[in-house]
Amino acid sequence: MKFYLEPLGCVKNQVDAENIIARLNSEGAEFSENPDEADLIIVNSCGFIEDAKKESINTVISFRKDYPDKKIILSGCLARRYEKELKLELNETDAVFGSEKLDDITTLAFNLTGTTRTTPTHEAAADRTKLFSLPGSAYIKIAEGCNNHCSFCAIPLIRGRLCSRSVDDIVNECRTLLKRDIIELCLVAQDLASYGADTGESLAALLRAISTLEGDFWVRLLYLHPDHFPLEILDIIAGDKRFLPYFDIPFQHASPTLLRAMNRRGGADEYLNLIEHIRTTLPDSVIRSTFLTGFPGETDTDFNILLDFQNAAMMDWLGVFIFSREDGVPAYTLKARPSKKTAGERKQTLEIRQTPITEKRIERFIGRRMRALVEEYVDDFYIARLFCQAPEVDGAAVIESARDLPLGAFVEGEIIGRAGFDLRMRVT
Numbered sequence: 001m002k003f004y005l006e007p008l009g010c011v012k013n014q015v016d017a018e019n020i021i022a023r024l025n026s027e028g029a030e031f032s033e034n035p036d037e038a039d040l041i042i043v044n045s046c047g048f049i050e051d052a053k054k055e056s057i058n059t060v061i062s063f064r065k066d067y068p069d070k071k072i073i074l075s076g077c078l079a080r081r082y083e084k085e086l087k088l089e090l091n092e093t094d095a096v097f098g099s100e101k102l103d104d105i106t107t108l109a110f111n112l113t114g115t116t117r118t119t120p121t122h123e124a125a126a127d128r129t130k131l132f133s134l135p136g137s138a139y140i141k142i143a144e145g146c147n148n149h150c151s152f153c154a155i156p157l158i159r160g161r162l163c164s165r166s167v168d169d170i171v172n173e174c175r176t177l178l179k180r181d182i183i184e185l186c187l188v189a190q191d192l193a194s195y196g197a198d199t200g201e202s203l204a205a206l207l208r209a210i211s212t213l214e215g216d217f218w219v220r221l222l223y224l225h226p227d228h229f230p231l232e233i234l235d236i237i238a239g240d241k242r243f244l245p246y247f248d249i250p251f252q253h254a255s256p257t258l259l260r261a262m263n264r265r266g267g268a269d270e271y272l273n274l275i276e277h278i279r280t281t282l283p284d285s286v287i288r289s290t291f292l293t294g295f296p297g298e299t300d301t302d303f304n305i306l307l308d309f310q311n312a313a314m315m316d317w318l319g320v321f322i323f324s325r326e327d328g329v330p331a332y333t334l335k336a337r338p339s340k341k342t343a344g345e346r347k348q349t350l351e352i353r354q355t356p357i358t359e360k361r362i363e364r365f366i367g368r369r370m371r372a373l374v375e376e377y378v379d380d381f382y383i384a385r386l387f388c389q390a391p392e393v394d395g396a397a398v399i400e401s402a403r404d405l406p407l408g409a410f411v412e413g414e415i416i417g418r419a420g421f422d423l424r425m426r427v428t
């Protein structure tokens with residue numbers, strides 16, 4: 001049985017998609033990069049916010065239009081969140097798979113296509129051979145679900161309570177990926193900072209275990225909730241250069257009134273102290289964050305607090321999103337929601353003010369010799385990433401090189417300039 005999978009949504013959903021492929025592969029099905037050749041199409045959907053839901057449903061409808069006779073399964077977050085409704089209403093699918101149990105999707109896939117499966121070995125079932133990341137890099141999901149219950153977020157509704165994997169299980173997966181020449185391990189979860197809160201483990205213990213692995217590789221941490229940032233990881237990162245001093249910390253806002261309404265604890269002062277602590281312990285550290293505009297109750301005063309925080313924090317990278325009123329979450333019923341126009345203007349103001357901040361922050365690398373992970377060759381240039389650039393969201397290192405460079409490998413070179421949010425690098 002040949003199948004095609006369309007991965008939508010966040011990187012945590014991407015890991016699920018890769019696990020679905022690994023499981024189906026291990027039971028004898030063949031993954032095809034081209035839906036034309038497939039007997040089965042799986043749309044691994046996102047159900048986080050309105051726009052993502054629309055994209056998932058439109059993707060199914062367009063596959064049905066292009067492939068009227070193929071079997072189509074809708075999996076992922078949208079299927080988990082609205083399984084009952086979609087089974088009734090989304091006739092373009094042959095099945096809506098709302099469960100997280102991988103066993104179930106393979107049974108469904110083989111039954112739906114009327115094909116027989118082979119018995120998988122445990123290793124094969126867990127070995128993600130198909131990765132949607134660029135060469136040399138892989139995401140590792142260390143936990144599922146979230147207990148933070150931010151009032152605007154539907155994730156706990158979709159993914160349930162925090163469920164951390166064991167340190168041994170994660171280290172084994174790191175070892176397997178390193179054996180397959182992966183040199184950047186991006187640890188992800190809904191909130192890395194909560195890792196182990198349900199099992200007695202901790203992010204610090206996990207990093208110590210990973211640091212026992214042999215080899216030359218990077219470990220990148222993505223999504224650390226600021227309210228319980230585990231400061232003890234900073235010394236571990238300082239002690240092993242393979243841990244990148246790169247921190248994605250979604251502050252969301254800085255006005256205490258708004259943060260309380262978001263069911264968050266911090267505020268501008270606490271967050272500035274955290275940033276200062278990180279930069280004091282790791283002077284080279286890079287901080288990415290996310291802001292949310294248009295949350296119910298957000299006033300001009302709140303917004304000015306956020307602007308002042310942006311100026312004081314001087315973050316390296318910033319993403320700004322507009323509040324999406326999601327059914328089933330506490331913020332759905334909150335009043336005094338700013339208009340979409342106001343929310344959009346505030347987003348634009350933050351982005352415009354962030355541009356010179358980011359440019360100034362990345363200019364500190366000019367003149368330095370640095371390592372980069374080479375990912376692509378485009379229009380006579382190699383596109384790579386430095387430690388200060390996460391996959392897909394930050395700028396890149398644009399490399400001029402007289403010699404051929406291996407994709408998915410590290411190279412050393414000099415940073416010779418900036419072009420927008422990218423850094424120009426020379427490799428000799």
Ligand code: SF4
Pocket residue numbers: 146147148149150153154155156190191225
């Ligand atoms: S920490 Fe992130 S995933 Fe968890 S509830 Fe808050 S926004 Fe959602």
